[in-house]
Amino acid sequence: MSSSVERALRILVELASGPATISELGRRLDVHRTTSLRLLRTLEQERFVRRTADGRYRIGPRMTSLAQAALEGLDVRAAASTHLHDLGAACGHTVHLAAPEDGSMVYLDKVESRHAVRMYSRIGAPAPMHATGVGKTVLADLSESERDRLLGDPPYPRCTPNTRTTRSGLAADLAETAERGWALDDFEHEEFIHCAAAPIRDATGRVVAAVSVSAPHMVVDRNRLLALVPDLRRTATAISEELGWPGES
Incomplete structure (x- = not known):
């Protein structure tokens, strides 16, 4: 598994427990802020995460729909x-x-x-x-x-x-x-x-x-x-x- 994919997955797992800022994610996952930001922007473009008004990130609608489809199947x-x-x-x-x-x-x-x-x-x-x-x-x-x-x-x-x-x-x-x-x-x-x-x-x-x-x-x-x-x-x-x-x- 590539390091970028692994980090993106770790971000999703972390956000599953609740919204977090870029800084919070970086500290928890030991990932540099610029790397976190790049991955979060990609995930946001694909609707896997969503940025809230207070600057935190949370699980997005595409992730929710995928999870629901997986459970139903x-x-x-x-x-x-x-x-x-x-x-x-x-x-x-x-x-x-x-x-x-x-x-x-x-x-x-x-x-x-x-x-x-x-x-x-x-x-x-x-x-x-x-x-x-x-x-x-x-x-x-x-x-x-x-x-x-x-x-x-x-x-x-x-x-x-x-x-x-x-x-x-x-x-x-x-x-x-x-x-x-x-x-x-x-x-x-x-x-x-x-x-x-x-x-x-x-x-x-x-x-x-x-x-x-x-x-x-x-x-x-x-x-x-x-x-x-x-x-x-x-x-x-x-x-x-x-x-x-x-x-x-």
């Missing part, structure tokens, strides 16, 4: 693929990527377990939001009225003896999910399968999908499943960052 499955496979290789269990659609969670991608006992889930298949870890990560991000619109009136369909079918029971679980930042499917969807799930956020911070690790109880007990949560959450964070999420403030 992102594919959750494509952004997540490498991260899902890395998580699957590290833990050895089934990894799912799922997103909400028409009141259900739809599996977008799946990394198979290395173990002989495997799940019957398939890409494209729907799953109930209230009874799955991936679904509860999405519901935990919504208001009560939005949840009611998606789930309808209780009692919610019972999948196993552990399924939460009442509004109050599910609400308590979702409050805990929101507080700790991940969800647990405690044999609520399938009697012999438990899973942990973490939310995937877009550039606005909205939960748009979820990643989970699932395993039969005869392969992984509760403690070993919960031990995977830190890696699971790091994976969800990495995917979110691919989608433009800036992270926790």
